[in-house]
Amino acid sequence: MLPDSLIASDEPVLQATGLVKQFAGRRVVDEVGLRCQAGQVLGLLGANGAGKTTTLRMCYGFLQPDAGTIRIAGIDRRIDPEAAARRVGVCTQDDTFDADFTVRDNLLQMSRYYRPRPAEIKARIAALLERFGLDRYAHAKPDTLSGGYRRRLMIARALIHEPQLLFLDEPTTGLDPQARLEVWELIDALRRDGLGIVLTTHYMDEAERLSDELLVLREGRVVASGQSRAVLGDLVGEHMLVLDAHDPAAPAVRAWVRQAGLPEPARVLSDLHIALDGPGLAQFSSQFGDLRFEVRPPTLDDLFLKLAEKS
Amino acid sequence: MILHYRAAFQWQSHAVLGRHLTVYRRNWHTAALPPLLEPVILLLAFGVGLGGFIPEFAWRGQPVSYLAYLAPGMLAYTAFMTAFFQALFAAYIRMHYQKTWEGQLITQVRLEHVVWGEMLWAATLGTTYALIVTLVLAGFSLSGWLDLHWFSALLVLPLLFLAALAFATLGLLFTAIVPSIDHMNIPFFLVIMPLGFASSTYFPMEGDSLWAAVWLTLNPLHHLAEGIRHLMLVGEMNYHLAAAFGLFLLMILILAPVDELLLRRRVLGEG
Known part of the structure; x- marks a missing residue:
């Protein structure tokens, strides 16, 4: 889909440094940097109000940053x-x-907002309609489509001019599981085509499954970045220990956690979640060997809980 | 941020204008009904019907039929209302409800292009509707109902375009500041209705008092209506056309950048 010269280039398709944005005197994005290579998916994570959408909007030009630089494919x-x-x-x-336009004409109209005009536009539209499974809805109005197909149309519109970099702002929010899976497959295929993709999401499984790199924002600042496992280790810990909050030993466990200088356990429904590193887990096992507990790898859900707790 | 007037001539603004034209062309058979039927109904109801009860009507001391007086005023009023409504209600719906603007702003189109695209579209539609009214007036003239130089209206089409562009800047001003669509009655009844009716469009106004004289001097629609009336009834250009030209130009020069500034704040949260 992309010209070979562009795919072969070592220049990141997105390189943003020191981005700052203020609204009404409040810094909603503070010194944020992003980097995305061709064929890579960068996931942008954070709780509501963390500055994800504002960061994305600056990168794609909807908003002007107050400070910082953004280079798109070196420009x-x-x-x-x-x-x-x-x-x-x-x-x-x-x-x-x-x-006001049908599905097909949405793609055609979108192409008119670009110069140089996309080449062989009719063939391009036909290919996109087929690839996104929209050909049977080509003459329907978008309002009549299901949520999943509307998303497909939105992504197809974004690709009409053969961009090198695709921004997806919560692409599967509100979709049913089947539609989400289909959108994931489309995103994965676009990555394989060599497109650089930056996405924001609230879904942990989506971020874990799709992202090559993660960048976590909290109150407008980057709090962690890197591969998802490494990010989780930095912010949450190597292991997540889960035990029944109503267990008679729970107060003793809390006291042990405080004494060890560990972060306060998170209460999730009737469970206590405790983040531990390797030595911490060994100590816990020797102290509470008779207790029933579960140990699992940390997930992005744990990360979000952690971020929410901090904010 | 000051609007770059050059955006009016850039391809992005014309792409936005083209989008509106495409949508309109698809619905032309229903969209063309109001400009075609409204003047016919108004001319019959007010010109012929009401005018029948006004046998002795004078304009500038000359006896004219009320129908002949009304016709040029309708032309000015059409350009005014069409452009204003398009820039107020239709633009607001595209901006707020349909999110058409956001869909354009994620491309190579920038806000100044969206603003100019909307203004150029409103002006194009206002001029087109005025042209349709001219054709209706031509029909009335050729069938002997009206006695006026209807073809001279074609000479003022560029001025009508400028007028519609100016009234579009006024419409977009309210689009930028009204809190919601429910509040559009406020500019409509407090600004547009007085501007539209106290303007020599449907009845003659005299500048007898100081306030009336100031109002008429500053009301560009009054100059437009009187200028076109002079042209169509007497067959001569007069100073009202020049005054209208100057006032419309002033409106555009002042309001267009203000519109962009306010819309930048509203749409992008900047400024």
Whole structure:
């Protein structure tokens, strides 16, 4: 899908440094940096209000950063915003397709907002309709489609001009499990095509499954970045110990945690979740050997709980 | 941020204009009904019907039929209302409910292009509707109902385009500041209705008092209506056309950047 010269380039398709954005005197994004290579998915995580969408909006040009630089495939967005925008495709969180047009004409109309105009547009539209399973809805109005197909249309619109970098802002929010899975497969295929993808999501399984790299934001700042396992280890711990909060030994466990200087256990429904490293787990086992507990690897759910607790 | 007037001439603004034209062309058979039927109904109801009860009507001391007086005013009023409504209600719906603007702003189109695209579209539609009214007036003239230089209306089409562009900037101003669509009655009844009716469009206004004289001097619609009336009834250009041109130009120069500034704040949260 992408020209070979672009795929072969070592230049990251997105390189953003020191991004700052203020609204009404409040810093919602504070010195954030992002880097995404062709054929890579960068996941942007954070609780509501962490600054994910604002960061994304600055990168794709909807908002101007107060400070920082954004380079799209080597092009400085501030110096040549039009050339940078030509290389970017965007799937917004809300449905922003044009409700006055059919599915097919949405793709055609979208192509008119780009120069140079996408080549062989009719063939391009036909290929996208087929690839996204939209061909049988080509003459339908988007409002009549199911949520999953609307998302497909949104992603197809974002690809009409063959961008090098795709931004997906919570692409599967509100979809049923089957539709989510189908969108995941599409995203995975686009990555294999060599497209650089930056996505935000609230779904932990989605971030873990799709992202090559994760970047975690809290209150506008980057609190962790790297491969998902490493990010979880940094923020949550190597192991997650789960025990019944109503166990008679629970107060003793809490006291032990405090004494060991560990983070306060998280209460999730009727369970206590305790993040531990290797030596910590060994100590716990020797202290509470008779207790019934479960040990599992940390997940992004644990990360979100941790972030929510901190904020 | 000051709006770059050059955005009016950039391809992105024309792409936005093209989008609106495409949608309109698809619905032309229903969309063309109001500009075609409204003047016919108004001319018959007010010009012929009500005018029948006004046998002695004078304009600038000359006896004219009320129908002949009304016709040029309708032309000015059509350009005014069409452009204003398009820039207020239709643009607001595209901005807020349909999220058409956001869908455009994630491409190479920037906010100044969306703003100019909306203004150019409103002006194009206002001028087109005025042209349709001209054709209706031509029909009335050719069938002997009206006695006026209907073809001279074609000469003022560029001025009508400028007028519609200026009224579009006014419409977008309210689009940028009204809290919700429910509040659009406020600009409509407090600004648009007085501007539209106290303007020599449907009845003559005299500047007898100081306030009336100031109002009429500053109301561009009054100059437009009187200028077109002079042209169509007497067959001559007069100073009202020049005054209208100046006021419309001033409106555009002042309001267009203000619109962009306010919409930048509303749509992007910036500024």
